[in-house]
Amino acid sequence: MDLAKNPVFHERSKHIDTRYHFIRECIAKKEVELKHVKTMDQVADIFTKPLKFDSFEKLRFMLGVRKVQV
Structure with missing residues (x-):
């Protein structure tokens, strides 16, 4: 870039x-x-990297994906 x-x-x-x-x-x-987007806020990482659960949850929330409540 x-x-x-x-x-x-x-x-x-x-x-x-x-x-x-x-x-x-x-x-x-x-x-x-x-x-510029900070490394911790790279939403595409959820699709391209293995992540720790905390990072996964944060990026999932940033994408607007929510847990299904049963």
């Missing part, structure tokens, strides 16, 4: 396919806004 925010040429960026420059264009057009 740093490359998307900073259009300055970087040695490592020369091999990036042009389709990845799309996000840079969206940022320049103000169609997309990048925001």
